Amino acid sequence: MKHKFQLLDFPNSNFEIETSIWTGKSKLLKDNVQVEQSKEKGRPFLIPNGTSDLIKAFPKQSFPDFIPTLEINGVKNQIVEKLKWFQYVLGGLPIILLFAGGAIGGAIGVVGAITNFNIFREEGSEASKYLKVTGVVLATFTLYFVIVTFFSILIK
Structure with missing residues (x-):
């Protein structure tokens, strides 16, 4: 999942974060250049501030979202x-x-929920977002029942 954003501490820069829902790892880009991530506790991103200084930006999980917040100087x-x-x-x-x-339903459900949260954050009309999300909800339940039916037939 990629998300573009700006930080108040860097008003002339554009940022993009790419977060993997599978590994939980994030990659941060500042003006299309990847920002180094420290190995120290909290694994902060080391954002160059234009001088020789590096600003530490700590990625913090923000449940129920999979997109972290960035903590800079305690903010x-x-x-x-x-x-x-x-x-x-x-x-x-x-x-x-x-x-x-169970596990099959959970896997399908989690993928469906993550897809829905991303749809809500897309550009576009609210009506189309809600239609897409409703479609994903229906599709996840339908997919689950098709898989369960298939396995029941296969087992019998």
């Missing part, structure tokens, strides 16, 4: 806008499959 900087509570509820509906369908 948490939101990378993406937080979703509204009802967007989390609607987008997270596929997670129900975790409780009803």
